[in-house]
Amino acid sequence: MxxxxxxxxxxxxxxxxxxxxxxxxxxxxxxxxxxxxxxxxxxxxxxxxxxxxxxxxxxxxxxxxxxxxxxxxxxxxxxxxxxxxxxxxxxxxxxxxxxxxxxxxxxxxxxxxxLPASIGDYTDFYLSREHATNCGTMLRGADNALSPNWLSLPVAYHGRSSSIVVSGTPVHRPRGQVLKDGKDGKQPVLDRCQILDFELEMGAFVGRGNGMGTSTDVNSAGDHIFGLVLLNDWSARDIQKWEMAPLGPFNSKNWASSISPWVVTMDALAPFRCPAPSQAPQALPYLQETDRHSFDICLEAEILPAGADEPTRVTLSNLKHLYWTLPQMVAHHTVGGCNLRPGDLLGTGTISCNTADRQGLGCLLEKTWNGTKPVKLADGTERLYLENGDTVILRGYCQGPGYRVGFGECTGQVLPTRTSMDV
CATH class of the missing domain: 2.30.30.230 (Fumarylacetoacetase, N-terminal domain)
Known part of the structure; x- marks a missing residue:
């Protein structure tokens, strides 16, 4: 005490x-x-x-x-x-x-x-099998939901560290290229994002890094992680749909990512270690862990519309469901000789779990099943995706006997697109 x-x-x-x-x-x-x-x-x-x-x-x-x-x-x-x-x-x-x-x-x-650190680099992973399967099913069908490489390696893309902001910072709806109906069929146009989403994630801050040309063993990689934060990787889904052919996210993701201000250390999380999901087929030797574990961290996301009295919880998930672990993130990131540095941030990707009531789905793309099933909010309105004035609130905590080890909140309000591209 x-x-x-x-x-x-x-x-x-x-x-x-x-x-x-x-x-x-x-x-x-x-x-x-x-x-x-x-x-x-x-x-x-x-x-x-x-x-x-x-x-x-x-x-x-x-x-x-x-x-x-x-x-x-x-x-x-x-x-x-x-x-x-x-x-x-x-x-x-x-x-x-x-x-x-x-x-x-x-x-x-x-x-x-x-912001707790000067973030030199930011990489966002795609560690949730449930999230990857749901998204793949919507895009390619259930028979081809997971890409051929997904069960072999932790998929990731390099994000933009300059647009990471601390909780409480408003974010402006972005603009970018999207496909729209024209006189000659679908045509790319520059427009404001119409399909704006949140992603419930966690971020791992790198502590002790590794030298360029070296790699980090998966069984010591946990010692290279300083601690975790909540992460909202804001996503412009209509921009993302057009630009991800064939490469990864770019303007749909680089305009804003929000993190909680408090970094919870791995020592504080140690009492909440739990088994990680089993992996089949077996990962390559450099990704095989002798002590494979995750952490029992309860995660939730809420939406508070402008002027509303109370938020609506739209997601209740848990870090422990991730198929790929935090040490596997570090080991794969460095296997080719990439040098991670103190303060680098590694995102987990959306953390989803499939539940009968759909509460475990970590973004609106999944929650509304690609905009076909509206979410009802406490003020009587519905959402397919985020509207201007909406505030997204992420929370996370580990429940101990009579106490909680928590992350506080990660919040951000959606503001309209800036009227001038020069501002």
Missing amino acids: SFVPCEPSSHFPLQNLPYGVFSRRGAHDRRICTAIGSYVLDLKSLSDAGCFSQPVAAAFQQGTLNDFMALGRTHWSEARQTLTQLLSQESPRLRDDSDLRSKALLHQADVEMH
């Missing part, structure tokens, strides 16, 4: 201690912090007070988590142990030092959260 009050429903008990980057409202100085209950704990102030050993103390002087991510698991665990001790009920160091406590312990309502 911590001396800081924490309700059982809080996402940020002592068992969590996620990392983020904040500034006081109206200030520009960005600092690394952890979350405890409804507070943030300023780790620069604790570092200034001599609470951490080098090089952790030096890393906590920075305005992003990249240097800390690069230190590796030994130092991550050391920092976690120090924070657990400082925040525990029995430890007087922070509890009884009113001056340090007033400097370091701030209400979350009084701070602004930022």
Whole structure:
């Protein structure tokens, strides 16, 4: 237990201690912090007070988590142990030092959260068999749902790191090339996206990277993952449909991706390890894991229309259903010698599970079955896809005995397409 009050429903008990980057409202100085209950704990102030050993103390002087991510698991665990001790009920160091406590312990309502790291590269995977099967069935039919390579490797595409934004940042509906009816049949035109979707995903931040020309063994790849965030990979489905012939997503995906501000560490998630789905046929040797596991992380997505009083939950899924695991992502990404670096972000792709009530489907493309089955919202309206003014809210947590290890929220409101292409 911590001396800081924490309700059982809080996402940020002592068992969590996620990392983020904040500034006081109206200030520009960005600092690394952890979350405890409804507070943030300023780790620069604790570092200034001599609470951490080098090089952790030096890393906590920075305005992003990249240097800390690069230190590796030994130092991550050391920092976690120090924070657990400082925040525990029995430890007087922070509890009884009113001056340090007033400097370091701030209400979350009084701070602004930022991107937790400088994200150099972003790769988005396609790890959910249910999602891939559903999408393939809609596009190619049930007999040819999965592409020939899908069961052999974790499919992915390189995304755009410059357009990753932190939770709470509004996103503008994009424009791009789409096919429309013309006098000579279907013709490509430049138009605003009409079929806008969310994707319920998680993102893995790379901690310790690998050198160019080297690869990471799948059985040590977990040690290269610093922690996880919620990820909404906004998708312009009509643009995507036209441009994915034959290559992968481009303008349909590069305009915005939202992540939650809190990075939940793998140490915090360790108690929630669970078996990963079995794989058949057997993966190639470089993807075979001796300790194959996933994590029991409950995930949900809600839609809140503009002016509505309450959101509607449209998805209830779980990370544990992913066919390909987080270590397999890292191993496959590096097998050809690609150098991952601290702060790189790897997305899981949409996380779906097939349920009788269709609650497990992680995007509106699946939920509405390609726009043929409307979703009813609490305000009485229906959705095939997102409308301007809609806010998408993602949440995720692991349920422990009397506590939750959570990710908070990842939110974003859809705004109209900008009127000028030059703005």
